[in-house]
Structure formats: C-alpha cells, structure tokens
Amino acid sequence: MKKIRLAVFLALAAAAFFPSIACSQTDPGVRSGPINGQSGATATSPLPLASVAANSPTGSLEFFQNGLARFQEVEVVSGGANNGLGPRFNFNQCSGCHSQPSIGGSSPAANPEFSVIANGIASGSTNTTPSFLTSTGPTREARFPFFFNSNGNPNTNAPNGGVEDIFVVSGLSGAGNCSLPQPSFAIAQSTNNIIFRIPTPVFGAGLIENIDDSTLIAVQAAAAGNSLGISGTFNHNGNDGTISRFGWKAQNKSLLLFSGEAYNVEMGITNEIFGQDRPLPGEDQQGSGLPANCLNLSKTGYPEDATNFTVATNADPAAQNAQVPSDIVLFAEFMRLLAPPTPSTTTPGGAASITRGQSLFSAIGCATCHTATLSSTQPSNITSSLGSAPVGAFSDIEIHHMGTGLADNVSQGGAGGDQFRTAPLWGLGQRIFFLHDGRTTNLLTAIADHSSNGSEATEVEENFASLSSSQKQDLLNFLRSL
Amino acid sequence: MQGKITRSALWRFLAVLAIHGTLLGAAQGAPQSGGDYSTNPDAKKLPTETILVKGAWSSASDAVTPLPEGGRVSRNVYNNAYFGLAYPLSPDWTEKYSGPPPSDSGYYVLAQIRPADTFTGETRGSILIAAQDLFFTLAPAGSAFELINYTRDHLNADYKVERPPTPVTVAGRSFVRLDYFSPVAELHWHVLATQIRCHMVQFVFTSRDTKLIENLIQDMSAISLPPEAGAIAGTGGGDAPLCIKDYARDENIIERNDPVFTERRFNSVPVRIIIDKEGKVKHIHFLSAFPDQAKAITDALAEWRFRPYLRNGQAVEVETGIIFGHPPRLAAPPPSPAVSE
Numbered sequence: 001m002k003k004i005r006l007a008v009f010l011a012l013a014a015a016a017f018f019p020s021i022a023c024s025q026t027d028p029g030v031r032s033g034p035i036n037g038q039s040g041a042t043a044t045s046p047l048p049l050a051s052v053a054a055n056s057p058t059g060s061l062e063f064f065q066n067g068l069a070r071f072q073e074v075e076v077v078s079g080g081a082n083n084g085l086g087p088r089f090n091f092n093q094c095s096g097c098h099s100q101p102s103i104g105g106s107s108p109a110a111n112p113e114f115s116v117i118a119n120g121i122a123s124g125s126t127n128t129t130p131s132f133l134t135s136t137g138p139t140r141e142a143r144f145p146f147f148f149n150s151n152g153n154p155n156t157n158a159p160n161g162g163v164e165d166i167f168v169v170s171g172l173s174g175a176g177n178c179s180l181p182q183p184s185f186a187i188a189q190s191t192n193n194i195i196f197r198i199p200t201p202v203f204g205a206g207l208i209e210n211i212d213d214s215t216l217i218a219v220q221a222a223a224a225g226n227s228l229g230i231s232g233t234f235n236h237n238g239n240d241g242t243i244s245r246f247g248w249k250a251q252n253k254s255l256l257l258f259s260g261e262a263y264n265v266e267m268g269i270t271n272e273i274f275g276q277d278r279p280l281p282g283e284d285q286q287g288s289g290l291p292a293n294c295l296n297l298s299k300t301g302y303p304e305d306a307t308n309f310t311v312a313t314n315a316d317p318a319a320q321n322a323q324v325p326s327d328i329v330l331f332a333e334f335m336r337l338l339a340p341p342t343p344s345t346t347t348p349g350g351a352a353s354i355t356r357g358q359s360l361f362s363a364i365g366c367a368t369c370h371t372a373t374l375s376s377t378q379p380s381n382i383t384s385s386l387g388s389a390p391v392g393a394f395s396d397i398e399i400h401h402m403g404t405g406l407a408d409n410v411s412q413g414g415a416g417g418d419q420f421r422t423a424p425l426w427g428l429g430q431r432i433f434f435l436h437d438g439r440t441t442n443l444l445t446a447i448a449d450h451s452s453n454g455s456e457a458t459e460v461e462e463n464f465a466s467l468s469s470s471q472k473q474d475l476l477n478f479l480r481s482l
Numbered sequence: 483m484q485g486k487i488t489r490s491a492l493w494r495f496l497a498v499l500a501i502h503g504t505l506l507g508a509a510q511g512a513p514q515s516g517g518d519y520s521t522n523p524d525a526k527k528l529p530t531e532t533i534l535v536k537g538a539w540s541s542a543s544d545a546v547t548p549l550p551e552g553g554r555v556s557r558n559v560y561n562n563a564y565f566g567l568a569y570p571l572s573p574d575w576t577e578k579y580s581g582p583p584p585s586d587s588g589y590y591v592l593a594q595i596r597p598a599d600t601f602t603g604e605t606r607g608s609i610l611i612a613a614q615d616l617f618f619t620l621a622p623a624g625s626a627f628e629l630i631n632y633t634r635d636h637l638n639a640d641y642k643v644e645r646p647p648t649p650v651t652v653a654g655r656s657f658v659r660l661d662y663f664s665p666v667a668e669l670h671w672h673v674l675a676t677q678i679r680c681h682m683v684q685f686v687f688t689s690r691d692t693k694l695i696e697n698l699i700q701d702m703s704a705i706s707l708p709p710e711a712g713a714i715a716g717t718g719g720g721d722a723p724l725c726i727k728d729y730a731r732d733e734n735i736i737e738r739n740d741p742v743f744t745e746r747r748f749n750s751v752p753v754r755i756i757i758d759k760e761g762k763v764k765h766i767h768f769l770s771a772f773p774d775q776a777k778a779i780t781d782a783l784a785e786w787r788f789r790p791y792l793r794n795g796q797a798v799e800v801e802t803g804i805i806f807g808h809p810p811r812l813a814a815p816p817p818s819p820a821v822s823e
Contacts, residue, residue, distance in 0.1 A: 144518065145528075145535060152515035152522025159535055164518055183518040191520070192528040213811070221813035224587065224620040225633035227673050227686040229594065229610055231585035233770075236748035241808065282517020356666060363640040363664035401582035409535040414749050416537020453580045454533060458594055459610055459688070463669060466606045466690060471667065 025472040027443040028348040028480045031429035035101045036203065037342035044072075046102040047339045049206070049385035059318035060337065060383050066322035067334025071095050071103060073327070075267055077174030077297050084269035084304030086169030087178055087277065087294040090141050092121050092267065094331065097139040097199045101430040104338050106201045107138040107438055116167055123171025130166060130185040132196065138438030140196040141266065142166060144188050145409035145417070147282055154193040161410035162281030163265050164188075169297065178294035183280060195408040197248055198438035202255075203427050204340025205246070207391045209255055210377040213243045219371055219396050228365040229459040232398030235413045235421070244413060245397045248436045250421035251412035259331035263305060270296075271305040271328045337383065340392065341427035341482070349477030357478025360471055364463035369422040369456075370394040394425035394482070403455030408436065418454060429480040443476055538749050540584045541776050543766040547756070550613055550681065550767075551584055553592050560593050560611060565678045566708035566722070569685075572701050574601040575609070586750045586770040587810065588615030588803075592683075607689030609698065614682045615769070617727050617803030618752040620812060624727075625714045626675045626682035630658045633673070640664055641671075650674070652702050655711040670695060677716025678708060679801065680725035718801060723756050724791065729802035736761065739785035741778035741806060751775050751807035759797035761788040771807075779806050 035041040047053065048064045055061040072095045075085040085092055091113055100108040114135045117124045132140060142164050149155040164183040169175040188194040216234065223230065237244045237253035246252040252261065260273030270277055279290045298304045303326075311323035322330070345351055361367055373392045380387030399419040407418035415421075420436060433439075434446035451461035464472065513519040528534070542549055553562030555577040560569040576598040581591025595609035614629060623629040630647045637643065645661035652674060660673045668690050675684035685702065687695040710716050718725040749770070756765040763783045768776045790797040 147517050148515055148520040148525070150514070150516050151525075152520035153526045154520075154528050156528070156534055161535070181513055181519075184520045187520040187522065187525055190527070191525045192530055214813070217811050218813040221620045222636050224589075224614075225623075225629060225636050227610065227612075227633065227671055227684070227688075229581060229591040229612060231582075231587055231589035233586050233749070236808075238746065238748075241748045280518045282519065286517045359640055359666040362638060363667040364669065367638075403579070403582070404531040404533055407531075407533045409533065411535050411537055414537060414747065416533075416539070417535030418533045419537055451579060452531070454582050455579065456582050456591075458579045458581070459608060459686075462594075462596065462606075462608045463667070463688065466608075466669065466688075467667065 025444070025469045025476055027476055030101075030432055031344060031347055031480050033344060033347055036339070036427065036430070037344050038339065041102060043099070043102045046104050046203070048337045049339050049383060051383045051385035052337045056384060059321060062316070062318035062322045063330065063333050064337040066319075067330040067332075067337070068103065070327050070330045071098070071334050075269060077169050077172055078299055079174050083174075083298035083300060084267075086172075086175065086268040086297055087180055087290060088165035088168050088280065089268045090163075090166050090266045091116070091139070094262070097266075098202060100432055101427075104202050104335065105199075105427065106431055107140075107198045107433045109136060109432055111135055111137050111139055113139050113166065122167040122169070126171035126179075127167050127182060130182075130189075132185070132189065132194070133166070138196075138198045138433040140198060140438065142183075142185065142188075143195050143197070143408075143410055144183070144193050144281070145195060146193055147285055148184070148187075148193070152187070154188075154191050158285075159409075159411065160281050160285075161412070162284075164194075164280060165265075165268065169268075175297055176293060178291065178297060180291070180294060183282075195410060196437040198433055198436065200246070200248065201424075201427050201431070202335040203338055204391070204393060204424075205255055205338065206336035206382070206386050207340060207377055207389060208245055208393060208395075208397065208424070209336060210380055210386050211245075211374055211391055211397070212378045215374055215376065216243055216397050219374060220398060223368050223396070226365070226368050228368055228463075230365070230368050230400070230456045232369065232396065232400040232422070232456065233414075234397070235399050235415050238413065243397065245421070247412070248420055248423075249410075249412040249415035250397060250399055251415065255332040255335050256328065259328040259335070263328050263331070269305050269327075270303040272303055272307070272326055273328065275303045336386070341430070343426070344429065344481045346481075348480050349473065353474045353477045354481045355478075356471075357474035357476070357481075360467065360475045361478055364467065364475075365460035366464075367394075368460070369396055369398065369400055370425055371396040371422075392426060394428075395422040398422055400456045401454055402450065402457065403452035405449055405452030405455065406435065407454075425479065425482050428482040443479055536583075538586060538751070538770040538772050538775075540770060541768045541773075543780060547765045547767075550590050550615075551592070553611075555593060555595075560595070562592060565613070565681070565683055566706075567678070567683070568706040569611070570701070570704045571595060571609075572698060574598045574603075584615075584769040586618075586752060587620045588618030588752055588769055590614070590681075603691075603694065605689055605691040605694055607687065607691065607694050607698070610684075610686040610688070612684050612686065614684075615752070615754070615803065616677070616680045616682060617725075617754070618769070618805065620810065622812075626677035626684075626716065627658045627713045629682045630660050630673065630675050630684075634660055634662075637662055640666060644670070645672075649713055652676075652699075653705045653707055655707045656713045656715075658713040672699065674699065674702070676707070676711045676713055678711050679716065679718045679722055680727065681716070683711075723799035723801040724793070725801045726791070727803065729757070729788070729791070729800055730755070730804045734789045734791075735786065736789060737785060737787040739782045741775075741782035743775060743778050743807075745772075745774055747772065747775065748808045749775075750805055750810045751779065753779060753804050753806060754801060755783065755804065757788045757791070757800045757802065759790055759799060761790045762786075763788075764799070775807060 235250040264274035314320035409417035450457035548563035590613040758764040
C-alpha cells in the first residue's frame with residue numbers, strides 16, 4: 001500500500017513539475033491496421049488501381065501481377081533463373097528495399113543490406129559491410145558528393161554525386177576472376193564526403209506520371225502570393241524539356257526511366273535503356289572503366305534484361321503476353337498500376353483529431369508545398385483509374401531549397417545541392433524512415449529538420465512551433481493517418 | 483673489381499625487382515587514391531552544414547552595386563542598401579536563419595526575424611521580410627497592390643480575411659495592408675507591402691497574439707524608406723535608377739548579341755540589368771543562373787547597346803529585366819506592365 005501511495009505521489013509530482021513532458025506531443029509511430037489502409041492488401045500483395053483490379057482493360061491485371069512477381073525476383077550473377085547481377089550492386093531484389101509496409105514501399109524495419117554477406121549474396125572475402133548499414137537502420141544507397149584527388153582528399157572542384165554501389169560480386173561463383181574493391185566508404189565517412197538516399201515509395205506512381213505539366217504550373221502560380229517565404233521551381237527532363245517528377249530531386253521523367261536506371265545502378269543489370277555495365281563514377285571519370293573480366297558476367301550478351309521474343313505458350317493470352325516485355329517494362333507497369341495508399345479516417349487519434357490536423361497542416365503552410373490534391377490527371381490510354389483522376393499525393397512535384405541542414409551537395413538535372421522534390425506524403429502513416437537519407441524515424445525530428453539556413457520551409461516550421469501541444473498532436477495524428 | 487660489379491649489378495637487379503613487385507602488388511591490391519578511392523587516413527574533412535554544390539544561384543557582375551538579397555541584420559537593424567531600407571528591430575528580436583537564394587520567379591526572402599533567446603513574451607511570433615520582383619512574378623500583378631490582392635484571392639478556405647487589402651501609411655509612405663486569420667491554427671497574418679524599384683517589399687507578421695503584432699507594426703514607424711516607396715508606385719529614381727519593365731525590347735536595342743550557351747538547360751534565367759546614360763549595360767544581377775549561363779550572358783550583354791532613356795530631355799540610368807534561358811510557362815496571362823515609361 002505504501003508503495004502504491006509513493007507511486008501516485010511521484011506521478012503527481014512529475015505532472016506538476018514537468019507539465020510540458022506530461023502534455024507534450026509525440027509521433028504516434030507506424031500506423032497499425034490494414035496495410036496501405038486497404039482491406040485485402042498484404043505485405044506481399046499490394047492492391048492495384050481499381051480499374052486494374054477489375055481487369056480493365058483486359059490483360060492489365062495480368063501485367064500488374066507479372067510485374068509484381070518480377071519486382072520480387074532474386075537476381076544472381078549467372079547460371080540462375082534471373083541473371084545479370086553486378087559487377088556492383090546494392091541489393092539483389094527490388095522488393096528487398098521497397099517493402100514497407102508492402103512491396104512497392106520504402107525501407108523496412110529489418111535492413112536486408114545488413115545481411116547481404118551473411119546470406120551469401122556477396123562474398124565476405126571481398127566485401128565488408130560499411131558502418132552506415134545497421135540491422136535496424138534504413139536501406140541506403142551511398143553517393144560521394146566529390147571525387148577524391150590523388151592525395152586522397154575530397155576535391156570540391158570535382159563534383160561527383162553518382163551512386164557508389166556498396167557490394168561487389170567478386171568472390172561469388174558466377175563472377176569468375178572479376179576482382180573489384182569496394183569504394184572507400186570509411187574514409188568517405190570520416191571526411192564527410194558521403195551522403196545517403198533511401199528508397200522512394202512507388203504507390204500511386206502512375207498518377208504522378210500522368211499529371212500534365214500545365215496542372216503543376218497552375219499550382220505553382222497559385223502559390224506565388226504566399227506569405228511564407230516559399231518559391232519553388234521544377235526540374236526538367238534533358239531530352240524534351242518537360243517537367244520531370246521521380247526521385248528525391250525529381251530527376252527522372254518516367255517510371256520506365258526510373259526502372260531502367262535503378263536496374264542498372266542499384267543492381268548492375270543492363271537493360272534496354274541502360275545497355276552498358278556501369279563503372280563507378282570514379283572509374284568513369286578517370287577513364288579506366290570496368291576491367292574486361294568484369295563485363296557481362298551473365299554471359300548472356302547485352303542487355304542482360306531484354307524483351308522475351310519467345311515465351312512459353314499459355315492458354316490465357318494475357319498471361320502469355322505479359323511474359324514478353326523485359327523486366328524494366330514490367331517493373332514500370334507494376335508501379336504505374338499500383339494503387340495509392342488509402343488514408344485512415346480514424347487512426348491514430350480519432351476522426352476529429354485527424355480532421356483538425358489536416359486543417360492545421362494546411363493553415364500553417366505545410367500544404368503550400370505538400371499540396372494535398374493535384375486536381376486531375378490527363379486522360380489515360382492505359383487504364384481508366386489513371387485518367388482524369390485527382391492525385392492526393394501531398395506534393396507539388398516542385399523542387400525547393402531545403403537549406404544547409406538537409407543539403408546533400410548532389411546536383412541532379414536542374415536541382416542543386418540543397419534542392420529536393422517535395423516528398424509525396426501519401427502512405428506516410430506506415431513509413432518507418434523519413435527524409436531523403438532516412439536519418440530519423442520520428443516525425444517531429446523530420447519536421448524540425450525542415451528549418452535551417454537557406455531553407456524555404458523555415459517560416460512554416462516556425463508556425464508549427466507556435467502551435468499548442470494538442471494542435472501539434474492533431475497534426476501528427478493526421479500525418480500518421482496518411 | 484669484377485666481383486664487386488657483379489654484386490652491385492645483383493643489388494640493382496634486386497632493387498628493380500622489389501619496386502616492380504611493389505607496383506605489381508599495388509595494381510592488383512587496393513586502388514590508389516583518386517576517384518572513388520582514398521588511402522589517406524588523414525584526408526581533409528569537408529565542412530558540414532554547408533552548401534558546396536549550388537545549382538542555379540544568384541550572382542552579379544560586380545561586388546559593389548547593392549543587390550536585393552544583400553540586406554543584413556546588424557546591431558538590431560535590418561539594412562538593405564538596394565531598397566534604401568533600414569528597419570530597426572524591436573528589442574529581443576533577431577534573425578536565426580537566413581533565407582533561401584532568390585527564386586527563378588524573382589522572389590526573395592530578405593530576412594526572417596524571430597524572438598531572441600532573451601525574449602520574455604508569452605507568445606511567439608515571426609516577421610518575414612520578403613520581396614517579389616514585379617518583372618518576373620508568376621502572378622498576373624503589376625504592382626504591390628495588385629500582388630496583395632492576388633494573395634487575398636488565393637487564400638484557401640482555411641483562412642478568414644480580417645482586413646482586405648487596404649491602403650495605409652507607415653513611416654510616411656503608402657503601404658497596402660492585408661490581415662487574415664486561421665481559426666483552426668489560431669494564427670494571424672498581418673501583411674504590409676509597399677513597392678520599391680519595381681519590387682513588392684512586404685513585411686509579414688505572424689502570431690497568435692494580435693496585440694504583439696500591433697506593437698510590432700507600431701514599431702515600424704521607425705523604419706527608413708526611400709521617397710519612391712508606395713503601394714502602387716515605387717519605380718526607382720532619386721539615387722536609384724528608374725525601373726522600366728521590358729525596356730529591353732527591340733525598339734530600344736541598338737545592338738544585341740545573343741548569348742551562346744554551351745549546355746542545354748531548361749531553367750529560367752531572370753536577369754536585372756542597369757543601363758547607363760550612354761546605353762551600355764553597367765551592371766548585371768543574375769537572380770538565378772548556373773555559372774556557365776551567367777558567363778555566356780555576361781559576355782553577350784557586354785555587346786548590347788540601348789537607346790538612352792531620356793527624362794525631361796536628360797539621359798538617365800534605367801533598370802530593367804530580361805529572361806534568358808527557358809522562360810517559365812505562365813498559368814495566367816502575363817501581368818499588366820509593372821511600370822510603363
């Protein structure tokens with residue numbers, strides 16, 4: 001009894017002396033409940049768009065399912081069912097990294113890259129796991145903002161910014177005598193010459209792909225009179241000059257390009273867009289390229305991923321047709337036909353809190369960049385759900401200066417070292433890691449990190465800071481409802 | 483002797499062999515420094531929290547001519563030589579974070595003022611000092627007054643207008659004032675804007691406490707502004723050049739030489755130039771340009787000759803804007819002339 005009285009006394013004393021702690025807002029954490037907010041969705045079976053689920057047009061559902069299957073294929077160097085991995089790579093399966101809360105998402109709780117050596121995906125005799133990969137940390141790709149010079153110092157007159165693949169296939173049975181070292185990750189870390197990117201979720205990506213430029217330009221113009229210190233711009237495709245929209249800096253124009261780049265850069269698999277084995281940025285800069293004995297290790301010829309002119313006969317014509325395209329085409333089709341997440345109206349915090357949170361999100365200025373809904377997509381020649389549809393991505397697809405706190409000193413297309421695409425927030429409620437490098441799992445930290453020297457979001461972050469604890473909690477509940 | 487020569491030759495041979503072996507080992511082992519590799523355990527660290535790789539950024543042809551983004555808070559006064567503006571801050575208010583660079587649509591965050599650590603008030607607030615170049619705005623607005631009306635017209639349903647755009651006088655100069663309120667956030671925005679050198683210059687006060695805001699606005703009586711400042715005027719003159727929209731049109735250009743860009747880019751490159759009394763380009767301000775673009779434009783503008791602008795029969799300096807590169811697609815028709823001759 002005495003113990004209980006003491007506990008009550010201590011609790012009351014804590015509440016009296018530390019009211020801010022007792023009442024402070026907290027990130028509700030990863031939302032429980034249905035995956036992607038969708039009944040019927042599972043971690044390995046995300047839902048397609050409604051029209052695709054209805055198999056309209058005929059065959060679209062088969063293409064989606066085939067794409068989903070290929071998204072999960074495990075790649076090997078040679079001699080297996082799916083060949084072409086390497087000579088360098090970050091992982092051997094799209095769905096390994098794009099898996100939270102389901103396939104197509106972002107970084108999972110258990111980092112598969114951490115177990116690459118233990119699982120025999122890379123040889124421990126030729127690879128070490130860099131310290132920036134941890135068992136419960138985000139899956140990452142690494143980039144060196146600058147090349148090292150001959151003295152081993154980062155050279156700020158020589159911008160790099162390309163992906164430095166983490167693992168090499170050397171030492172694996174299919175790699176023959178290809179002997180490659182890993183980049184100098186430890187020294188890159190000790191000299192601050194390394195940045196990270198985590199996977200972008202691809203839910204609803206087909207809707208983003210099908211937004212007309214004029215819709216985006218109208219949203220930009222409508223925000224031109226804001227009183228918040230915000231003025232973004234667009235990244236553009238270097239071929240046709242139209243607005244590009246995928247990737248952390250909106251550097252990629254289309255899902256097909258996105259797929260082809262990732263297949264080559266993240267997994268080392270040449271394809272019909274990127275037809276040569278990719279050397280590291282430094283090997284390219286210095287002209288050495290890859291050693292001849294590290295080329296086309298699959299021994300298939302180039303590209304390693306290609307259209308399948310001959311496929312197995314299938315009584316279902318759609319199933320037969322879906323075997324024909326190359327992997328990157330089916331990856332793109334899977335992403336294009338993947339449904340956007342469905343927000344919860346009640347979890348966490350209840351409907352009233354979420355509704356208030358959404359209003360606050362807009363009122364303090366978050367929605368100036370994280371535009372709740374882009375009005376309508378173009379008519380679609382693919383499937384009806386992609387056409388003339390609102391896009392509730394919570395993004396203006398613009399690139400904005402995010403200041404010194406988030407700058408990664410990587411330039412991509414027209415985006416400079418501190419410019420990032422407004423990250424779409426749909427699905428945020430079930431994501432684990434936030435910001436481009438996955439530096440935090442706490443939404444409050446992610447919000448605070450929007451503010452620094454040179455950031456367009458400083459005023460809005462200040463508005464957030466001025467809210468009461470209960471208002472902040474409403475806003476956090478809203479974000480975790482997405 | 484012969485034996486000595488033989489031993490010497492042997493040592494030389496062994497030395498060459500050792501060096502050769504070392505090089506061979508290096509070629510087959512860890513790579514030397516360069517590119518993706520460093521073997522230097524004492525390699526220099528890069529600074530953190532620093533933007534080293536800038537994309538399209540602001541720059542100018544000289545370091546002397548004042549620029550809109552050149553204002554600073556010093557001794558508790560925000561001074562901006564370009565706008566002829568001196569704004570004494572209230573005690574216990576300061577600048578914590580600098581703003582982003584000018585945008586490619588001519589928007590400037592000049593200063594973001596916050597309560598200092600010494601502030602003892604109960605409620606927080608912020609003061610945003612911003613500017614919009616009326617030559618490059620994406621909004622169909624030709625004056626500060628029109629731009630504030632545009633702001634009012636584009637407020638979303640979360641806000642309630644408390645005071646529609648209204649002419650007011652601050653420190654003897656005309657401003658337009660817009661007050662609005664978010665009931666859900668319990669935040670008030672009071673916006674005061676005037677026009678200087680064909681820019682809307684605005685002061686945005688944000689707080690839950692309207693009394694705090696009103697006190698801050700009262701403190702604006704100590705602000706120093708150029709005589710030209712006005713809600714619908716503000717076209718330069720006095721110590722500043724006259725600003726004239728689209729002065730760089732064909733009938734005013736005697737000689738021109740288009741820039742030769744070496745890289746194909748798709749960004750808009752807004753440029754403000756000052757034309758001297760002889761019609762030569764005296765100063766170039768790139769609001770947003772990649773270095774290669776700025777160089778090409780600088781080289782080209784050196785060849786340009788304008789018809790001198792005459793006022794009362796006297797040639798005067800003129801400031802105007804030109805968009806190089808890829809002009810932005812406008813959602814609405816181009817704005818009415820910000821300032822006409």
